[in-house]
Amino acid sequence: MQLPVMPPVPPMLAKSVSGIPAGMFYEPKWDGFRSIIFRDGDEVEIGSRNERPMTRYFPEVIEAVKANLPTRCVIDGEIVVASPGKQGLDWDALGQRIHPAASRVALLSEQTPASFVAFDLLALGDESYLDRPFGERRAALEKALAPARAPIHLTLGTTDPAVAAEWFQLFEGAGLDGLVAKPLDEPYQPDKRVMKKVKHERTADCVVAGYRVHKSGPDAIGSLLLGLYGEDGKLASVGVVGAFPMARRKELMVELQPLVTTFDDHPWAWAAHEAGERTPRRNEVSRWNSGKDLSFVPLRPERVVEVRYDHMEGARFRHTAQFARWRPDRDPHSCTYAQLEQPVRFDIADILT
Structure with a gap:
């Protein structure tokens, strides 16, 4: 492979802001695997945010690249899996695509095929576009992808903040x-937070039902395990909150000791896990956390915390929640899914152009 921009390239990043900034170019924020695709004829490589190649996991994307992208190019974008049943993106199905067995990779490429959504151009032919302003890169990308067909897509974009x-x-x-x-006038700056991202932020009152120990040692909390009660009255695991200063982590370890219990009567005992209920034990063995101890210390589900979150993926928080405040005034059993705001369903097919 001989391209004007060669792998690995760390992608340009975004900094969180609270509102939509004026005077910029706006795109939907895709929830998938950030990927930079390098193509030189029949040679294709898919780079990731951590600069590790993901080429072997998405054979159907490789074939689509050969059929739809310019012969020699480097394009930044996102690999996503759209679930017809959910009429939206399916993060869980996408996560399953990273599998060590070639036979499983081949099977999943047929059962849950991925798409590539392009949103920036780093190189075309023999020319690097890294130093060109984004407005010029976007115009060249639109022209280059004009003939492309699914599962290769060009992301929607607008300069109208109302849209x-x-x-x-x-x-x-x-x-x-x-x-x-x-910003329309900025060059592509790998690994720099040049762009802005605006994410949904909501709050929820959750039950603290366990904790994991911090990697620094047994005297500090790593994360608190959060639960919400379902319509069946069972406490479901919905995620974690864990961004605390070290001093606070050590204080929490002392504060929570009176709530430490056994799994005998805990809602997330092995029996609940084996019955198919949503418990943290689902993640104790994870190819995403190879060698990482994901076991937890059970707590009596008596303490309530208010957390900030962006959105749900099924029955759990899509990302790690952020601590807001303790809620000693809340009855733990009042912390149910009913409090969560439900976005209006929207068909992903109307967004993938």
């Missing part, structure tokens, strides 16, 4: 993650 605000509300129902705002 962007409408997308921000509508597209969440299809599993998208917010908005990305890009």
Whole structure:
């Protein structure tokens, strides 16, 4: 492979902001695997955010690249899996695509095929586009991808903040993650937070039902395990909160000791896990956390915490929640899914152009 921009290239990043900034180019924020695709004829490589190649996991994307992208190019984008049943993006199905067995990779490429959504151009032919302003890169990308067909897509984009605000509300129902705002006059800057991202932020009152120990040692909390009660009255595992200063982690370890219990009467005992209920034990063995101890210390589900979250993936928080405040005034059994805001469903097919 001989390209003007060669792998690995860390992608350009975005900094979180609270509102839609003015005077920029706006795109939907796709919730998938950030990927830079390098193509030189029949040679194709898919780079990831951590700069490790993902080429072997997406054979159907490789074939689509050969059929749809320019013969020699480097394009930044996102690999996503759209679930017809959910009419939106399916993060869980995408996560399953990273599998060590070639036979499983081949099977999943047929059962849950992925798409590539392009949103920036780093090189075309013999020319590097890294130093060109984004407005020029976007125009060249639109021209280069004009003949492309699914599963290769060009992301929607607009300079109208009113349209962007409408997308921000509508597209969440299809599993998208917010908005990305890009300055039209900036070059591509790998690993720099040049762009802005606007994400949904909501709050929920959750039950603290366990904790994991911090990697620094047994005297500090790593994360608190959060639960919500379902209509069946059972406590479901919905995620974790864990961004605490070290001093606070050590204080929490002392504060929570009176709540430590056994699994005998805990809602997330092995019996609940084996019955198919949503418990943290689902993740104790994970190819995403190879060698990492994901076991936890059970707590009596008596303490309530208010957390900030962006959106749900099925029955759990899509990302790690953020601590807001303790809620000693809340009855743990009042912490149910009913409090969560449900976005209006929106068909992903109306977004993938």
